Amino acid sequence: MAAERGIGYLADWLVSKEARLLADRDKLDLQLREMRSLEQGARKAYLAIALAAFPSGMTIRPSGHGFIKHELRLETQGKWLCSAVLNQKWVLWYFRKPVLLAGMVRAGDTLARFSAATLTRYGEIKLRLHDEVAARHVLCWIGAEARDC
Numbered sequence: 001m002a003a004e005r006g007i008g009y010l011a012d013w014l015v016s017k018e019a020r021l022l023a024d025r026d027k028l029d030l031q032l033r034e035m036r037s038l039e040q041g042a043r044k045a046y047l048a049i050a051l052a053a054f055p056s057g058m059t060i061r062p063s064g065h066g067f068i069k070h071e072l073r074l075e076t077q078g079k080w081l082c083s084a085v086l087n088q089k090w091v092l093w094y095f096r097k098p099v100l101l102a103g104m105v106r107a108g109d110t111l112a113r114f115s116a117a118t119l120t121r122y123g124e125i126k127l128r129l130h131d132e133v134a135a136r137h138v139l140c141w142i143g144a145e146a147r148d149c
Contacts, residue, residue, distance in 0.1 A: 022050055023061035031062055031070045037088050045091045045135035046072070049084045053145035074142075082142065084129075093138055095125040105142060113141060 022028065028050050032043065049072055050060055058076045065071070070086035081099040085092040099105050100123070110125055111117050114137075117127040129135045139145075 023059050027062040028072075031064075031086065035070060035086060035088065038086075039089050041131035042086065042088065042090050042129075044132035045129045046070075046084060046086050048132045048135040049091065049093075049139065052139045055143050084135075089130070091129040091135065093127045093129050093135075094120075095127075097123055099142075100124070110141070114138070 032038070032046070035043075050062070052060070054060060054074065058074060058081070061073045061075060063071050063073045068085055072084040072086075073080050074082040074084075079098045079102075080096060081102075081104070082096055083092075083094040085094070095105050095107075095110060100107055105125075107119070107125060111119065114125075114127050117125050120126055127138065129138065
């Protein structure tokens with residue numbers, strides 16, 4: 001089963017620099033082992049995000065806070081730009097305010113590009129990613145090197 005193999009099973013399509021940007025591989029493996037009844041589409045979307053090569057100075061860090069225990073945070077220079085929250089059937093992606101305020105992602109263009117995206121009451125954009133293809137579209141949008149950009 002993929003969960004038992006950890007993140008290594010995606011190595012056939014990843015270039016070596018992608019895996020180096022992940023801040024804590026062991027925590028990522030733990031997050032995936034903890035999830036019960038995780039659909040493969042959600043697992044692959046989460047792994048695609050965790051293992052993507054982000055622009056210089058950005059890292060992806062497995063994290064969690066409060067009741068959210070399975071989360072990836074895209075960070076740069078102490079700013080938390082985006083989040084990917086793992087659920088059983090999807091990954092909930094957030095374009096957080098810092099990435100919008102910095103102009104790295106424009107809200108209007110992003111909402112137009114992703115028809116299922118919605119604006120939260122906090123001024124952030126959220127989007128459900130059900131599979132690896134959807135995750136790659138988001139990764140390409142933010143300038144990460146992902147397969148098929």
